[in-house]
Amino acid sequence: MPRLERELAERRQMLITMGGLADDAVRKAISAIFNRDASVTHTAKETDKEIDGLQLDIDEKAIELLRSASSPKELRFITVAMKIARDLERVGDEATTISRRAFELSQDTNASPAPDVIRRAEIELGMLGDALKAFVTGDSARAREVIPRDKEVDALNKQLHSDLTKQIMTNPCTTPRCLNFMVISKSLERIGDHAKNIAEDVVYLYEGRDIRYTGPGKVRRTEPPGP
Numbered sequence: 622m623p624r625l626e627r628e629l630a631e632r633r634q635m636l637i638t639m640g641g642l643a644d645d646a647v648r649k650a651i652s653a654i655f656n657r658d659a660s661v662t663h664t665a666k667e668t669d670k671e672i673d674g675l676q677l678d679i680d681e682k683a684i685e686l687l688r689s690a691s692s693p694k695e696l697r698f699i700t701v702a703m704k705i706a707r708d709l710e711r712v713g714d715e716a717t718t719i720s721r722r723a724f725e726l727s728q729d730t731n732a733s734p735a736p737d738v739i740r741r742a743e744i745e746l747g748m749l750g751d752a753l754k755a756f757v758t759g760d761s762a763r764a765r766e767v768i769p770r771d772k773e774v775d776a777l778n779k780q781l782h783s784d785l786t787k788q789i790m791t792n793p794c795t796t797p798r799c800l801n802f803m804v805i806s807k808s809l810e811r812i813g814d815h816a817k818n819i820a821e822d823v824v825y826l827y828e829g830r831d832i833r834y835t836g837p838g839k840v841r842r843t844e845p846p847g848p
Contacts (some may be wrong), residue, residue, distance in 0.1 A: 625689050632679055632686075632702045639675045639709040640753045642668055645747055646716035647812065651742045653723040654805070665720035672713035677707040679776075693829065701826045705756065708815040708822075712749065715808040722801040729798060738802070741777055741809050744770070748816035755823045764823035767816060768832075774813035779833070781806045 646668045646839040653661035683703045690696045748767050755764035785806075821833050 624760060625686065625695065628682065628686055629695070629698055629702075632682065632699075632813040635675050635679055636702060636705055636709065637753070637757065639706060639713075640670055640749070641714040642672050642675075643709050643716065644749060646672075646713055647719065647742060647758065650716045650719035650723055651738060654726055654738060657727040658723070661693050661720045662717075662724045669713045669717050672710055675739045676706040676710040679703060692827075697826050697829070701822045704822050708818045712812050712815050715812050718808045720804050722805050722823060723767075724772045726798065726801050737777070737781065738805065738809075741774075741781075744777070745774060745809050745812040745816060748813055749819070750821060752819040755820065756826070759827050761824045761827040764827075765832075767820035771813050771817040774810055778806050778810035790827070 645666055648791055650665055652658070680703055685700045686698070686699050690699055748770050752764060752767045755761065755767070782803055785803055789796050789799050821831075825831050
């Protein structure tokens with residue numbers, strides 16, 4: 622196997638590892654809300670450090686590999702790998718944020734979990750998993766299917782914030798609990814945003830089409846997919 626091809630394969634595997642770590646970190650943070658596991662904050666920090674390290678490795682190597690790339694597809698892969706690594710690193714950050722809020726909720730013996738937190742997390746993590754699978758398999762159609770799901774995530778976040786605001790107005794003593802869940806909800810919404818970003822990058826990688834700002838009145842940019 623040529624050196625560049627081997628190096629790109631290694632970057633691909635590192636991204637898969639990052640995705641697995643990020644997914645696991647979010648799941649543990651969400652689980653801690655229900656299990657009242659105060660130790661999850663430390664675990665999340667350690668996982669976040671590992672994710673950060675992988676991102677740094679990918680970015681540093683990518684700069685070196687750019688000099689060796691000879692085709693549009695190789696160049697796109699290297700730049701997309703850096704962008705995906707950035708989004709996965711930020712998912713890890715959101716997991717840390719959720720874990721901190723889980724710790725605060727664990728200190729409140731009267732706090733009861735918001736009923737749709739697990740469902741919300743499954744939606745966002747499902748988007749993230751599908752985007753990464755599309756990246757691994759080269760399935761840009763699957764990546765395109767991820768993108769519209771972000772609207773559902775945004776709507777759920779807006780609805781939960783509205784419901785929690787009403788709770789605060791009705792019963793002010795629930796304010797700390799509600800504010801914690803608002804932050805958790807926003808973190809989950811951001812994870813959906815990162816999954817959408819990855820899906821858009823996958824489309825660009827395999828189709829040579831930048832669809833980030835497409836739509837009525839928006840810019841459309843296409844380049845030949847290349848070998």
